[in-house]
Amino acid sequence: MASSGETGHDPLRRLTTLLARLPGIGEKSALRLALAIVRSEGEYTRALGAAIADVHEALGLCAVCCDLAAGERCSICADPRRDPTIVCVVAQPQDRIALERAGVFRGRYHVLHGVLDPLAGVGPSELKISELLARLGAPPDGGPGVAEVIVATSPNVEGDATALYLSKLLAPLGVAVTRIASGVAVGGELEYADMTTLHRALEDRRKI
Numbered sequence: 001m002a003s004s005g006e007t008g009h010d011p012l013r014r015l016t017t018l019l020a021r022l023p024g025i026g027e028k029s030a031l032r033l034a035l036a037i038v039r040s041e042g043e044y045t046r047a048l049g050a051a052i053a054d055v056h057e058a059l060g061l062c063a064v065c066c067d068l069a070a071g072e073r074c075s076i077c078a079d080p081r082r083d084p085t086i087v088c089v090v091a092q093p094q095d096r097i098a099l100e101r102a103g104v105f106r107g108r109y110h111v112l113h114g115v116l117d118p119l120a121g122v123g124p125s126e127l128k129i130s131e132l133l134a135r136l137g138a139p140p141d142g143g144p145g146v147a148e149v150i151v152a153t154s155p156n157v158e159g160d161a162t163a164l165y166l167s168k169l170l171a172p173l174g175v176a177v178t179r180i181a182s183g184v185a186v187g188g189e190l191e192y193a194d195m196t197t198l199h200r201a202l203e204d205r206r207k208i
Helices: 011-020 027-039 042-058 093-102 129-135 157-173 195-203
Strands: 086-090 108-111 148-151 176-179
Touching (some): 086 093, 086 129, 093 108, 157 176
Parallel strands (some): 148 176
C-alpha cells in the first residue's frame, strides 16, 4: 500500500513538484511559492487556478505572426497603425513583450518560438520560418509588402546562427535583412535587456 508521503497523496508536495517544472523555478523557490499559495485566501487560490486554466484554453497562436493571441489575430497584427512593411523577428513571445515595453518599434513582429540549436535537435523545421516566408509574399489584403526584416534574436551563438540563416534565406527575396546592433551584450538574453539598451539596439541595427 502506498504511503501518505508519496507525491500523489501529498497536495503540498504535488503542487511543489508541478511548480518546480516551470523555467527558472528550483525546488526551494517552488516550495516557497506553494506555501504562499497555501496561506492565501481561498478566493485568491480559486482565481489563480481559474486564470491558469483560462490562459491555457484561451490562448493560441496568431495566424499572421505566430505570437500568443486570444483570437485569430493578435492585437498588433490587427492594429492598422502599425507599419506592415517592417517585421521584427524574435525568438520567443517574451522578447516581443520586452521590445514593446521599450516603446520604440512601430512595425510588426514574427515569433519563431525558438532559435536554431542543432545540439538540442532544433532545426529550421521546428521554428516558425515557413510562416515568415509566407508573409513575405504578396500581402493578402493588397497592402504594402514587407520591405525590411529585423532579426532581433539574442546576441549569443544560437541567436547569431539563426540571424545568419535567415539572412541567407531571405536575401534572394529582395527583402532588406538587418540585425539589432550595439547595446545588447554579447551572450545576453534579449528579454532581460533594459529599455534604453533595446532602443539603441533597434536604432543602430545593421545590414547582415
